[in-house]
Amino acid sequence: MTTTPLFSREPGAHERHLRRRYENPLFSAERRQISEQDVLAARRRDQQQLESFLERFHQVVQRAVELDTNVQSDVILELKEELDRCYEEAAGLTGDQSRIKEAIVRLVDTIMRAVRQGAENDAVALRKLDEEDQARALHFELLEEPLVADLLNPEAVIPEGDLIPTLLGAEPAVLEKVLTLFSDEQLTMIIRDARRLLESNPAAAVGLEQARANLARIQAAATEQAGMHTIN
Incomplete structure (x- = not known):
């Protein structure tokens, strides 16, 4: 029998990222499995x-x-x-x-x-x-x-390999703010990697309308940002 990890009410960056990964099908099976020991270790780091x-x-x-x-x-x-x-x-x-x-x-x-x-x-x-x-x-x-704050954290609490599932799983309003952190070139790579993630594991993407919608939002943001730079 598995138990749900107990997360803090005011977690720090390391624990917050564990909560994002927990049972999230956008992450690999290994990354989405979080134990109570993982949570306690993250709290200590925070x-x-x-x-x-x-x-x-x-x-x-x-x-x-x-x-x-x-x-x-x-x-x-x-x-x-x-x-x-x-x-x-x-x-x-x-x-x-x-x-x-x-x-x-x-x-x-x-x-x-x-x-x-x-x-x-x-x-x-x-x-x-x-x-x-x-x-x-x-x-x-x-x-x-x-x-x-977590993406800018000096301890790099969100590893490079976790960036795409994190963005695809973000709430739309949160994603809108986060995308302002990235350059045109970075958005292009994010779009490429997000497509690969959703195409490589179609079973995990079933029912994840938000992930596909977020990919569309990232594409729209990249187009808009590129257009603004062209005007300037």
Whole structure:
């Protein structure tokens, strides 16, 4: 008798991917079989990633607090980029990390105000800073989708071989967000591999209308993206 693995209410990236694989016919038979031991191991890895992140994040915050008022701009921008990476990683961690993400946003805002003060007489620089702020806000919003955060996770929790079944099994609204991460060339390869997956195992594809619909969505996104680049 098999038992259903018990997944956490607020899992981290490793455990989330186990849940995607569990009894999912888009994955190979071996990949879709998840044991309780697999879940516990994934939780340990997620906890280790959280602890490692918190240690690094506290170091980054300490550097921000100790910044000299006359520090050079490249040091400030390097710190800002580190905070951006911290937000990206925090978005995929186990548990509720909303307070940490809010703290990162406040720190980035403080840094950007300092950068703006140094460029207050440069209209071109200010316009570029506005564009960067808008792009960051959109990226942070995109990271609220767990699959986006997992695909960008520095620990590569979604192996290359799992990408296609993961995309084909995603909810349509989630897939729409995820596809913005890929280039034209990557989308072309994804479409090729997705076709191969569905054609190579027709028995697994029986009844998986969402998988076939997702392939159509990926094809439409690739066409639209290519058209936009042609116009530009």
